[in-house]
Amino acid sequence: xxxxxATLVRSVLEEYGSLARLGVRTxxxxxxxxxxxxxxxxxxxxxxxxxxxxxxxxASARVFGASTEDALNSAVALELLHxxxxxxxxxxxxxxxxxxxxxxxxxxxxxxxxxxxxxxxVLSLRPLLENRANLGPRLTLRVFEETAxxxxxxxxxxxxxxxxxxxxxxxxxxADYLRMILKKTCWYTTIYPCRxxxxxxxxxxxxxxxxxRFGFFLGAAFQxxxxxxxxxxxxxxxxxxxxxxxxxxxxxxxLIRLLQLASPQERIELGRLLGLERDARTPGDIQWVRERxxxxxxxxxARQVAHGLAGAAIHEFEAAYGxxxxxxxxxxxxxxxxxxLERA
Amino acid sequence: MSTPRRTRPPLDRYEPIRTFGGVFGPPIAGAPxxxxxxxxxxxxxxxxxxxxxxxxxxxEEYMRQGQAFAKSVWPAAAGDSPAPRDPQRLMEKVxxxxxxLASVWLEYAQTTMGQMPLxxxxxxxxxxxxxARASEAPPVGGFDIGSHSESKPDQNARAxxxxxxxxxxxxxxxxxxxxxxxxxxxVTVELKPGSPKAELAVHDLRAGNAKLPRIxxxxxxxxASENRVLVRLKLPDDQPAGTYSGLIxxxxxxLPMGMLSVRVLGRADA
Numbered sequence: 219x220x221x222x223x224a225t226l227v228r229s230v231l232e233e234y235g236s237l238a239r240l241g242v243r244t245x246x247x248x249x250x251x252x253x254x255x256x257x258x259x260x261x262x263x264x265x266x267x268x269x270x271x272x273x274x275x276x277a278s279a280r281v282f283g284a285s286t287e288d289a290l291n292s293a294v295a296l297e298l299l300h301x302x303x304x305x306x307x308x309x310x311x312x313x314x315x316x317x318x319x320x321x322x323x324x325x326x327x328x329x330x331x332x333x334x335x336x337x338x339x340v341l342s343l344r345p346l347l348e349n350r351a352n353l354g355p356r357l358t359l360r361v362f363e364e365t366a367x368x369x370x371x372x373x374x375x376x377x378x379x380x381x382x383x384x385x386x387x388x389x390x391x392x393a394d395y396l397r398m399i400l401k402k403t404c405w406y407t408t409i410y411p412c413r414x415x416x417x418x419x420x421x422x423x424x425x426x427x428x429x430x431r432f433g434f435f436l437g438a439a440f441q442x443x444x445x446x447x448x449x450x451x452x453x454x455x456x457x458x459x460x461x462x463x464x465x466x467x468x469x470x471x472x473l474i475r476l477l478q479l480a481s482p483q484e485r486i487e488l489g490r491l492l493g494l495e496r497d498a499r500t501p502g503d504i505q506w507v508r509e510r511x512x513x514x515x516x517x518x519x520a521r522q523v524a525h526g527l528a529g530a531a532i533h534e535f536e537a538a539y540g541x542x543x544x545x546x547x548x549x550x551x552x553x554x555x556x557x558x559l560e561r562a
Numbered sequence: 563m564s565t566p567r568r569t570r571p572p573l574d575r576y577e578p579i580r581t582f583g584g585v586f587g588p589p590i591a592g593a594p595x596x597x598x599x600x601x602x603x604x605x606x607x608x609x610x611x612x613x614x615x616x617x618x619x620x621x622e623e624y625m626r627q628g629q630a631f632a633k634s635v636w637p638a639a640a641g642d643s644p645a646p647r648d649p650q651r652l653m654e655k656v657x658x659x660x661x662x663l664a665s666v667w668l669e670y671a672q673t674t675m676g677q678m679p680l681x682x683x684x685x686x687x688x689x690x691x692x693x694a695r696a697s698e699a700p701p702v703g704g705f706d707i708g709s710h711s712e713s714k715p716d717q718n719a720r721a722x723x724x725x726x727x728x729x730x731x732x733x734x735x736x737x738x739x740x741x742x743x744x745x746x747x748x749v750t751v752e753l754k755p756g757s758p759k760a761e762l763a764v765h766d767l768r769a770g771n772a773k774l775p776r777i778x779x780x781x782x783x784x785x786a787s788e789n790r791v792l793v794r795l796k797l798p799d800d801q802p803a804g805t806y807s808g809l810i811x812x813x814x815x816x817l818p819m820g821m822l823s824v825r826v827l828g829r830a831d832a
Contacts, residue, residue, distance in 0.1 A: 353662075354663070356658055396617060400621070430621070523609060526610035526614040
């Protein structure tokens, strides 16, 4: 990535991210009950994170001529909901580490963590309601409609993935994976922020379909890169357990590739390992799966697919934002496709 | 002797170029892999274009399903949130924007003047969060419903006086129309409460079809003491049939106060 592009992405993420984090803290100000709810709700947001979703939302709105303030409530709401999803995902996945520290349920137990996740989701409604002051009642409702759709798509995607693990699915193909992440990841990570930003910036004047395509390719490249980092990333920077996806038997593109290429004998062994409870798997099991992934070039395959999808995102960027005046925000949106591949 | 028939040259490609992997140069592998040769897999470049092709198939299938679903639920709809092209819908949007702007303006006026709501409570606002709120620190996040303090008695009394003064002007104004026209026409006037007090003006009335001539010279006069507005307009004899609309604005602030629509009926309609 060009230095200028990388610098721009970092600088915009820092600027809009700090605004969003400030907004999140405002809604999570300390109050009772603290020790079992509000202090814990602030835990994940305080651990950092890039606020990619919030920044996308603000940049997309600004590209269409809106002010930062017009999009900030929606961006803050999205960050709150994102953190709610993270808390619940960690419980559902049995994850042990998040942003360099133990997950919330590891620290406080599953019931408390689930309730904190619920609180974060509920609190995300408040900034959406407060949109009314800047956006008026009609546009506020339109943002709500988009939010309702995004939330539905996300939980449907999550249900697909959870069902694959429950049923120990072994015959998945790459298209299944893309369908799943379209709903589970892309909708709330990239599609929704772009759509809501455009909705606010254009005062509901822009057709929104084009942001589904751009957001899908960008979000899919982002998710595959995330899956890759889970296997080959630097633990200190990645902030999650390396090979955690194998421990959790997640059907990533890499694992699906391995299931397709493995010999019959290996498939039987894979089926046995993936069907176990997390605690029943051993480090040796994980190591064996990881070695098979290397042997069959599964990681390389996923990396190439991610490159192709990021390229398609640049192509779709032109359809989504190409006709708008050039600006720092527009350059930021365009540079993201390359950034998602090169983030560590 | 016949000349050989001219034919098109062979095409370089028969399908879209979707090898976007090259956009970023070759993918950087964590470790060089010889697996593709070992497993007889397709070369690496194919993984890039296959992934893109698959991506497009997935997203197009998703879009088609979404459109089919939308059509089944709302038969008239095609695609989500289409940008309206229908002139009537565009005019509706203009009115919606004006309405939103006016409500925000009223809210602003309430805040700056420290008065009671000049409009009915908004659907999102809990009723009677009201006057005490103006002197309280604004809620900073979290749910504050039920946490507001009661108004003091003297504040209530002052508020009641203000309300009584305002009530008359807040009632929806009545409208009188003085129209001069040879043909039939329907006139619709929508006004914000309190508009008779303003110095009103009407923009030229325009049809959705920009080629149709505008209706100009329309006047609106407010009579605050009667809470009434008088609209005067004259329709040219040759005014084509159609719906013409224009904003009613406050001359001083240029803020929208309402909308005037005239539907000129053609012979068929008449």
